[in-house]
Amino acid sequence: MSKKEIKLAIAPIGWTNDDLPELGGQIPFEQCVSEMALAGYAGSEVGNKYPRNPKILNQALGLRGLTICNAWFSSFLTTKPYKEVEKDFLKHRDFLFAVGARVIGAAEQGHSIQGLDLPIFAGKPSFTDDEWKRLCEGLNRLGERAKEKGMTLTYHHHMGTGVQTAEEIDRLMESTQTGLLDLLYDTGHLVFSGEDHLAVLKKWGKRVRHVHLKDVRPAVVRKVKKDKMSFLAAVKAGAFTVPGDGSIDFVPVFAALKAAGYEGWWVVEAEQDPAKANPLEYAMMARKYIREKAGI
Secondary structure, three states, rough: OOOOOEEEEOHHHHHHHOOOOOOOOOOHHHHHHHHHHHHOEEEOOOOOOOOOHHHHHHHHHHOOOOOEEEEEEEOOOOOOOOHHHHHHHHHHHHHHHOOOOOEEEEEOOOOOOOOOOOOOOOOOOOOOHHHHHHHHHHHHHHHHHHHOOOEEEEEOOOOOOOOOOOHHHHHHHHHHOOOOOOEEHHHHHHHHOOOOHHHHHHHHHHHEEEEEEEEEEEEHHHHHHHHHOOOHHHHHHHEOOOOOOOOOOHHHHHHHHHHHHOOOEEEEEOOOOOOOOOOHHHHHHHHHHHHHHHEE
């Protein structure tokens, strides 16, 4: 792999958390993107403090040599009418296109418990066959709308949702159309869930169109299971960290992505409490690790 094939970004969630506004609530947008650039990244995803006016956002990013690579989209295809979801999707699509992104990362939030005070493992939702049908058909249709702008729709498997496990990812990929829906591969969520992250990557590598590099602290995950903690409580406890600071060996991940012919963004993502994990320090830590292990 080379720098021409791979571009490196970082998510703002280490500075300011969308689901837990109290984490990093005092850190302004300008500090976040300035430190991203200082740490050596070329791109960013979108956080809750980012300007929603494309002209203002593009100007702020351009001053720092950054671009937007993707942003989370909450779909509710299992619980809301398709047309309602599509309306929100088109607004999201057009905003992302205007700020330079060509990837959209969707995650089904129908029945999700990721933001609720429920045990993340015991409370995990699952979909009925009818909900699976609505989800997959709806995602294919949203993928068609993404293609109208030359954009790629990817699916972000996530803890506390109906698409979390390797089996659920298999069902989603097998029931959707390549090119209309592809995969946002997230190491941290797979390892947290207890899945074989490398097996998932090797199976679906040809459909991976966006990558989140997230590490995990196993001792915290064990405590989460033992104490029946929620996802947000797990985040506060430090379940996630940046590559090179947790248990995941990313060298085989980088090799599998290369074998799959992956081109696009790698996004360092680790939601942590910035009062405990200085965002600039951890951004630089991850950047050094990726440079040393992947040569990028």
